[in-house]
Amino acid sequence: MKLVAVGTMAFDSLETPFGKAEKIVGGAATYIGISASYFTKSTHLVSVIGDDFPGSFLSTLKNRSINLEGVELKKGEKSFFWSGKYHNDMNTRDTLDTQLNVLENFTPVVPEQARNAEFLMLGNLTPSVQSSVIDQMTERPKLIVLDTMNFWMDIALDELKQVLKRVDVLSINDEEARQLSGDYSLLKAAKTIMNMGPKHLIIKKGEHGALLFSSNEVFFAPALPLEEVFDPTGAGDTFAGGFIGYLAATGDISFENMKRAIIYGSAMASFCVEKFGTDRILQLDHEQIEARVHQFIDLTSVEISF
């Protein structure tokens, strides 16, 4: 089924304990699009770039059957730029520089042919911009997934709460779930947040895995213990891309299938962190992905007879 993913396409400069990468291609839509492309060939990206964005990278995306009609090119302007440095534990980072550039006046336009998409992934952006994308859909998508961050909870909480009423799945990390709900217990936080609108909540816990909640069910996907986390940038978006890509490919939004989608998303994210930027997730094949999914299943597999 058709998938629309909205988000940034950007340059990142990163410093991790393992090294530095200067001005490499990043952005939520980039990671989501690449990750989803392993599952579905009907992905439409909606984003904005400046004319500094490398044409070769656009070709790479097109070669993966990612439709870029919705990516606006602003001549004479620069692409969004973010620079950050990770601490030794890789769970926290400092933002060194943010240059909005083309993002400052980003008004996403969903291409005509994509407005009837059954699956909509709203990457992290101003909540009102996320809302404006939903407005453009000619039919209510079968599933809308929204990613956001603490920044919007700090400065645009009311707008965020408005858009939350319109989505099916919210994807945030544990600290954000606690901030948004005011509850420390993630079980309580999940109940509070699902009362705000989303029928499902994904709480990402980084190296500690991810939780999927619905009104009366909960599922936990572990994170794979890795020798080295090289660069966590984009892991959350890669997870989201794998999650919604798997759902769009199967067309099944039952809780059971969302559990599978969480595992596929987690597997994709576990690849993402192994190299800088998109390097690793551009080099995968289905065999590698299936093998990784097997590792996730094996990790918690236990037979108990009562």
Place this chain on the structure above:
Amino acid sequence: MKLVAVGTMAFDSLETPFGKAEKIVGGAATYIGISASYFTKSTHLVSVIGDDFPGSFLSTLKNRSINLEGVELKKGEKSFFWSGKYHNDMNTRDTLDTQLNVLENFTPVVPEQARNAEFLMLGNLTPSVQSSVIDQMTERPKLIVLDTMNFWMDIALDELKQVLKRVDVLSINDEEARQLSGDYSLLKAAKTIMNMGPKHLIIKKGEHGALLFSSNEVFFAPALPLEEVFDPTGAGDTFAGGFIGYLAATGDISFENMKRAIIYGSAMASFCVEKFGTDRILQLDHEQIEARVHQFIDLTSVEISF
């Protein structure tokens, strides 16, 4: 099979965000013994108490078929006392007071009839004291599990390394695994630590679950998302008691069975934190434990066909 568990029997005064408990019975051996008693009726505790230790609590333990012959009563002396206050996140705590009392010159003596036990649980104590218990066993136990903490890594690392060479399973938390190994990645830390002696390593991650490592296998047991963690005191020892109690009851120390034991230990620990001290784990029945184990299994259960 016979199980010997060595550790403290003590008084704790606790403050958590949910309330205070003054001078309640605690201690590693207490929690281990109670937890193990749901699985095996051949547990021998080795510990030391003062004459302030309540006889009614000793009766409670005896009524659970826990053998207390190895618990030395020091007349005219006071039991070990610890007082602590938990922070809001319940993962960190401040020690307010520690009174060693009877523990100062504790020389554990394993009763004659328990020296051929097949299972030995060494609760957190001075490493040299843990070693002295192994020396007393007439036959090398089938399985020796050791619990320790960062305190001994700080002040008695050499002694700790000596006893590590003599045990089969080490049980520590994630920060302790990082400190002991010098590795940040838990996968690397596990390899480093298993090179120090133990064939298996359990890394406890509190609300994030637990990992079990052997030379070529890894298993992850999630933690159950709970509405409220009331008091985490004793959770690690309750986990250890359930783990080794299950193994002693089944007599099977294969990796597959250790996985089951980890789930049973996790289930016991999830009860422990629901009330102050030993209140909750003294009130369980087998039906409740099996139901909780089912919840753990369901939490990560997913069917994927390739």
